[in-house]
Amino acid sequence: MRGAAHGFPIVLSDLTLEYPAHGASPAHVALHGLTLTVEPGEVLGLLGSAGSGKSTLAKVLSGAALEQVRGGDVRPVITGGEANVLGHRLRTLPKRKLHEFRFHVGYLPQDAAATLPPDRTVAEIVGEPILERDRRYNRRALATRVATMIDAVRLPLSMLDKFPYELSGGQRQRVALARALVLGPALLVADEPTAGIDLTVRDAVAQLISELRDREHGTFSALIISHDLPVLRRTADRIAVLDRGELAAIGTIDEVFHDPGHPYVMALAGALDGGHAVIDELDEGPAV
Ligand SMILES: Nc1ncnc2c1ncn2[C@@H]1O[C@H](COP(=O)(O)OP(=O)(O)OP(=O)(O)O)[C@@H](O)[C@H]1O
Structure with a gap:
């Protein structure tokens, strides 16, 4: 094509x-x-x-529909x-x-916040895609990457050891976004990324997406x-x-x-x- x-x-x-x-x-x-x-x-x-x-x-575009x-x-x-x-x-x-x-392809499904695995910590959830790709990935580099992503979605590092049920819906949504972005995808497909996130943090999520676009120079x-016009104005x-x-x-x-x-x-x-x-x-x- x-x-x-x-x-x-x-x-x-x-x-x-x-x-x-x-x-x-x-x-x-x-x-x-x-x-x-x-x-x-x-x-x-x-x-x-x-x-x-x-x-x-x-x-479909994320490939999720093609899975078993x-x-x-x-x-x-x-x-x-x-x-x-x-x-x-x-x-x-x-x-x-x-x-x-x-x-x-980073994919943030619509129900991402509600479907985080309940028995894993935030650090394990965000780091999982890296380990799925490479089981022998250096553990120190993994911890650094996970912490960087948690910081990027404006969550405190004290969240790393928490379980999803200890977080608010908006915090869970940001954990899911960190996970979708942890591999540095060439394409992000995000279904309502700011759903359930309060106004002040919504801005931060919009900023993160526009920063990724500006920093990665076309890649x-x-x-x-999203139905959130201010977010679309910032990012789209x-x-x-x-x-x-x-x-x-x-x-x-x-x-x-x-x-x-x-x-x-x-x-x-x-x-x-x-x-x-x-x-x-x-x-x-x-x-x-
Ligand atoms: N598993 C399914 N089986 C059959 N039809 C479905 C299924 N999932 C969704 N649909 C139908 O496909 C159409 C598109 O649904 P979709 O969830 O993509 O809409 P949407 O634009 O994301 O809506 P919303 O803004 O409410 O999330 C709807 O008519 C819906 O009823």
Whole structure:
């Protein structure tokens, strides 16, 4: 693909994602005909109504949806078009390459804070991806890297020996973010990274993401799902808006909201004019 050959971290071409039929539930198309490109060094914000397909896209682009299915979990599959991430065609990515692929993509799932392993300390949780990659990794270097990440997400080092149940939801969210970033990924896919985090720390999380982008000179890119406009203004070069599984708009925040052609984007713009910074109250979207 042309984009991938030029080092674009994400190239989506007419991408359709579907949850296969399971039990009594029929197959469900979650995302339809999505075409977009994330440029090297770009942070793309992703907004959209509830159920518009944001988390589904994050699961697929991070490679999480390609992992072995556990229990009754139903994963989305690519049923049309192409998704190329970091030069890999996800549709045909061999299972043996998935592990390596996932080392290069930091993924913060929507439920990350709630699903941290309860029996591990913060230090163990954040350091785990390093040990998964290299069991013999120098323990002192590991401790330093983990402490650096904990500091980067503005948590005190006294948290390192704590268990998830001893932390607040916002602190757990930041532990999950530290874990997603610990391997120094080329791409971060973050599903509501500031959910549950109080205002003062939200700024710090936005700052961390923009620092990574600025410091890594085009080698760090991100897809950030968020309804938090101040966070997107700080971090995102452009935003894409999804509505009911389709792309409703894409451009800089100003381009998208100053000339909203799509009814859902118009409603978002109206909410912003009304002074709302966090716009998830529009989740149902207007009737078209
Ligand atoms: N496991 C599943 N099986 C079948 N359909 C699913 C499954 N998970 C999600 N869906 C459906 O796929 C669509 C997209 O869901 P998704 O979670 O990606 O939306 P979203 O934009 O992230 O929403 P939210 O903002 O509420 O998190 C929805 O219609 C949802 O009901």
